Amino acid sequence: MCFVKDMNYISVFINAIVVALMAIYVYQNEKRMEEIAAKHNQIGNIIISVLGPKSLSLERMESKLNETSAILNRHNGILQDILEVVQRDQNIAQLREIAYGKQTRQSSDYGKAYASASVDGNLDTASHTELDESPYLEVDLGNEFQIKRIDIFNRKDCCDVKPNCILCLSNIAGDRLHDLDITIGPSHNQMYLCAHYKGPSRIGEHLVFECNQNTKYARYVRLTIKGREYLSVAEVKVYALDD
Numbered sequence: 299m300c301f302v303k304d305m306n307y308i309s310v311f312i313n314a315i316v317v318a319l320m321a322i323y324v325y326q327n328e329k330r331m332e333e334i335a336a337k338h339n340q341i342g343n344i345i346i347s348v349l350g351p352k353s354l355s356l357e358r359m360e361s362k363l364n365e366t367s368a369i370l371n372r373h374n375g376i377l378q379d380i381l382e383v384v385q386r387d388q389n390i391a392q393l394r395e396i397a398y399g400k401q402t403r404q405s406s407d408y409g410k411a412y413a414s415a416s417v418d419g420n421l422d423t424a425s426h427t428e429l430d431e432s433p434y435l436e437v438d439l440g441n442e443f444q445i446k447r448i449d450i451f452n453r454k455d456c457c458d459v460k461p462n463c464i465l466c467l468s469n470i471a472g473d474r475l476h477d478l479d480i481t482i483g484p485s486h487n488q489m490y491l492c493a494h495y496k497g498p499s500r501i502g503e504h505l506v507f508e509c510n511q512n513t514k515y516a517r518y519v520r521l522t523i524k525g526r527e528y529l530s531v532a533e534v535k536v537y538a539l540d541d
C-alpha cells in the first residue's frame with residue numbers, strides 16, 4: 299500500500315511539472331508573438347515614413363509629365379505649321395506665274411473695264427462684264443502648261459449683289475463673286491474643272507485654288523459665274539510647274 303501511495307505522489311508531481319512546463323511554453327510564445335507584432339508595427343511605420351514622401355513626389359512627377367506633354371504637343375503643332383509653310387513655299391518655288399500680260403477675253407465689256415485688266419499685275423484695276431447670263435473671263439496662256447494653282451483677287455472697291463440697296467450698310471461687300479467655275483483645258487472644247495467656288499467673296503479677297511485633281515496640260519483658264527451676274531476681278535494669277 300505504501301508503494302501505491304508513493305506512486306500517486308510521483309504521478310501528481312510529474313503532472314505538476316508538465317503543467318508548469320506548458321505554462322512556461324505558453325508564456326514564452328505569447329511574449330514572442332508580442333515581439334513579432336512590435337517588429338511588424340515598427341516595419342510598418344518605416345514603410346509609411348518612406349513611401350509617404352515618395353508618393354507625393356510621384357504626384358509631382360506626374361503633374362510635371364503632364365505639363366511637359368502639353369508643352370511638347372504645342373511645340374509639335376507649331377512644328378507642323380512650320381513644316382506646312384516650308385512645304386508650301388517649296389511648292390511655290392517650283393511654280394511660275396504665267397498669266398501676266400497674256401491674251402484675255404470676257405463675255406462682254408462693262409465700259410472700259412476690259413478683260414486685260416485682270417492680268418496687268420495691278421490690284422487697283424479690274425476686269426468687268428455686263429450683267430450677263432453666265433458671264434465669263436478667259437485667259438489664253440499662249441502655250442500649254444501644267445497648271446497647279448490659280449489665284450483670284452477680288453476687286454477692292456466693289457460690289458454687292460444689291461448695288462442699289464439704299465438701306466444696305468454698304469454696297470462694297472464684294473459678294474458679286476460667287477458660284478464660280480474655274481476651268482482649264484488645252485482647247486475650248488476640252489475644258490476641265492479645276493475648282494468650284496461657292497462664295498460669296500469679300501472685297502479684296504485673295505482666293506487660292508489648287509488644280510491637283512486635273513494636272514493635265516492646259517492653255518486656257520476660264521472663270522464662269524453660274525447665273526445672271528456681273529463678273530469682275532482685280533487679278534488672276536496662274537501658276538504652273540516650271541519645266
Ligand SMILES: [Ca+2]
Binds near residue numbers: 415416419421424532
Ligand atoms: Ca488688275
